[in-house]
Amino acid sequence: MYYRHLKQLEHNKKWFVSSEFAELTGQSASQIRQDMFLFGGKGKQSLGYSVPELRQHIEHLLGIDRPHSMIIIGAGNLGCSIAHCLPYQQKGFSVIGVFDFNPCKIGSKVGDFTVKSTDDLDSFISQHPVDIAVLTLPASDAQALAKQLYAVGIRGFWNFAPVDLQLAEDATVVDVHLEYSLEMLSYYMCHMDT
Amino acid sequence: MYYRHLKQLEHNKKWFVSSEFAELTGQSASQIRQDMFLFGGKGKQSLGYSVPELRQHIEHLLGIDRPHSMIIIGAGNLGCSIAHCLPYQQKGFSVIGVFDFNPCKIGSKVGDFTVKSTDDLDSFISQHPVDIAVLTLPASDAQALAKQLYAVGIRGFWNFAPVDLQLAEDATVVDVHLEYSLEMLSYYMCHMDT
DNA sequence: TAGATTGTTAATCGATTAACAATC
DNA sequence: TAGATTGTTAATCGATTAACAATC
Numbered sequence: 384m385y386y387r388h389l390k391q392l393e394h395n396k397k398w399f400v401s402s403e404f405a406e407l408t409g410q411s412a413s414q415i416r417q418d419m420f421l422f423g424g425k426g427k428q429s430l431g432y433s434v435p436e437l438r439q440h441i442e443h444l445l446g447i448d449r450p451h452s453m454i455i456i457g458a459g460n461l462g463c464s465i466a467h468c469l470p471y472q473q474k475g476f477s478v479i480g481v482f483d484f485n486p487c488k489i490g491s492k493v494g495d496f497t498v499k500s501t502d503d504l505d506s507f508i509s510q511h512p513v514d515i516a517v518l519t520l521p522a523s524d525a526q527a528l529a530k531q532l533y534a535v536g537i538r539g540f541w542n543f544a545p546v547d548l549q550l551a552e553d554a555t556v557v558d559v560h561l562e563y564s565l566e567m568l569s570y571y572m573c574h575m576d577t
Numbered sequence: 578m579y580y581r582h583l584k585q586l587e588h589n590k591k592w593f594v595s596s597e598f599a600e601l602t603g604q605s606a607s608q609i610r611q612d613m614f615l616f617g618g619k620g621k622q623s624l625g626y627s628v629p630e631l632r633q634h635i636e637h638l639l640g641i642d643r644p645h646s647m648i649i650i651g652a653g654n655l656g657c658s659i660a661h662c663l664p665y666q667q668k669g670f671s672v673i674g675v676f677d678f679n680p681c682k683i684g685s686k687v688g689d690f691t692v693k694s695t696d697d698l699d700s701f702i703s704q705h706p707v708d709i710a711v712l713t714l715p716a717s718d719a720q721a722l723a724k725q726l727y728a729v730g731i732r733g734f735w736n737f738a739p740v741d742l743q744l745a746e747d748a749t750v751v752d753v754h755l756e757y758s759l760e761m762l763s764y765y766m767c768h769m770d771t
Numbered sequence: 772t773a774g775a776t777t778g779t780t781a782a783t784c785g786a787t788t789a790a791c792a793a794t795c
Numbered sequence: 796t797a798g799a800t801t802g803t804t805a806a807t808c809g810a811t812t813a814a815c816a817a818t819c
Contacts, residue, residue: 387739387756401800409741413788420802428795429799445760446767460661464654465755472739473756515762539766541759545581545666547603555769557762559755561659562581562667565735566639568709568751572733573640575749595776607812614778622819623775 384408385418386445389438401431451476451539454513456528457520458483458491458498461543465517466493479511484524501528508535515539522546529556578602579612580639583632595625645670645733648707650722651714652677652685652692655737659711660687673705678718695722702729709733716740723750 388407392400405412419426422440426432442448453469455462458481466478481496482504483489489500499507516532518525518540525544532540533550540556542548548556582601586594599606613620616634620626636642647663649656652675660672675690676698677683683694693701710726712719712734719738726734727744734750736742742750 384754384757386760387754411788413790414786416801416803417787424802426801428793428801430795431800444764446763447760451763460654460658464658467654469759473759476759514766539762541762553769555762555765557758557765559758560578560581561753563578564751564753565663565667565670566580566641568733568735568749569640569645570638571749571751572708575747605812607814608810610777610779611811618778620777622777622817624819625776 386438386441389434389441392434393438398434399431400434400437401426404432447473447475449475451514452479452512453477453515453517453541454480454482454504454507455517455519456482456501456504456532457518458485458488458493459519462517462519463493465519466496476515479513480507482507484520504531505535508532508537513537515541518542518544520544580632580635583628583635586628587632592628593625594628594631595620598626641667641669643669645708646673646706647671647709647711647735648674648676648698648701649711649713650676650695650698650726651712652679652682652687653713656711656713657687659713660690670709672711673707674701676701678714698725699729702726702731707731709735712736712738714738 385408388404389400400407402412405415408415410418419432419437422437422444425436425440439448453476455466455478462481462483466481469476469478478496480499481493482499482501484501486500488498491498514537516529516537516539518529520528522544525542525546526548529540529542529548529550533554538554540548540550540554542556542558543561545560545562547558548554550556579602582598583594586601594601596606599609602609604612613626613631616631616638619630619634633642647670649660649672656675656677660675663670663672672690674693675687676693676695678695680694682692685692708731710723710731710733712723714722716738719736719740720742723734723736723742723744727748732748734742734744734748736750736752737755739754739756741752742748744750
């Protein structure tokens with residue numbers, strides 16, 4: 384979250400930030416000091432923190448200062464949405480292929496990509512290094528695909544299917560549970576008073 | 578998360594759950610007992626918790642046992658994706674309209690919906706009650722639209738734009754930050770060892 | 772009755788907040 | 796030097812875990 388605000392500040396040519404950082408991010412001043420301390424405390428007293436320095440530091444911490452190549456499995460609307468938006472919203476993450484099971488989809492265009500068959504995954508991956516697989520396919524197919532992708536060496540999974548993937552522990556999975564988020568909205572709306 | 582697993586268990590015709598609930602959800606047995614206790618402790622000793630009863634209870638707690646009507650603002654891939662998937666993935670949430678700024682989009686079909694102009698929002702909302710607005714539009718437009726929607730009475734916002742919406746405090750906003758989730762994946766992959 | 776499992780309180784742990792010294 | 800702000804430790808708070816009594 385800090386990263387998003389730092390990029391915004393930098394875009395506005397603000398090079399130092401201190402007290403206003405708290406109200407901007409909605410954190411307490413104490414929380415920010417503690418976090419900056421844990422990040423390695425690179426501020427200057429009575430001046431604040433250097434925006435570009437802090438941004439770079441967080442970039443490095445997150446590991447997004449190095450490139451990540453991704454493939455998208457599932458060329459539905461969600462997959463297409465990510466294929467379109469990601470490259471220019473998230474520097475360092477590049478989509479290098481889009482795949483689908485469905486013969487109707489194969490061969491169609493998604494942005495600059497021609498959708499390939501999941502049958503061609505193995506040969507594709509052996510030729511192009513892939514860091515992350517984006518799973519935007521039906522829940523029923525996700526586990527089998529993830530297993531197959533793990534077998535050919537992929538270790539990072541960005542999973543949009545509402546299932547808990549079972550993979551060896553050197554795999555990293557991050558789930559996006561849109562259902563949870565909508566359910567939380569309902570919950571908060573019901574309990575506004577408290 | 579419990580809710581998702583309970584639906585799955587019910588689908589498999591499993592009517593009681595106890596110890597296996599922990600491994601299924603990845604929680605400790607202690608955590609589950611504590612949570613069930615806070616939910617109102619409706620289990621039977623030496624038998625476990627009733628799956629349908631617990632599912633219903635959580636549904637009520639989340640407020641998803643009553644209907645929610647939604648409109649989608651932004652008919653890009655993400656908006657389309659939600660328009661398509663939501664109705665049959667999340668019972669009780671129904672999309673009743675899709676809107677867009679872009680004249681190219683207006684009049685096109687998204688599932689069963691014809692995309693309407695955002696100019697027609699006010700008159701549409703005065704005729705159809707809307708609980709939740711889904712903001713799948715560019716960050717630059719999100720704040721203005723949210724303000725407009727608030728003015729005509731909408732209080733629930735499911736926001737996919739990477740901005741912090743500023744609205745009166747009787748509005749409820751839940752943000753979906755896909756960027757964060759991808760950045761976390763990168764972070765975890767970098768720090769597998771620790 | 773014995774076994775299994777839940778209900779409930781207490782103990783532990785980690786994260787947030789407060790306080791104040793250090794320093795630009 | 797005075798003012799502002801960060802660095803760092805201690806105190807507080809809340810959430811998770813442990814323990815064991817209650818009961819089906």
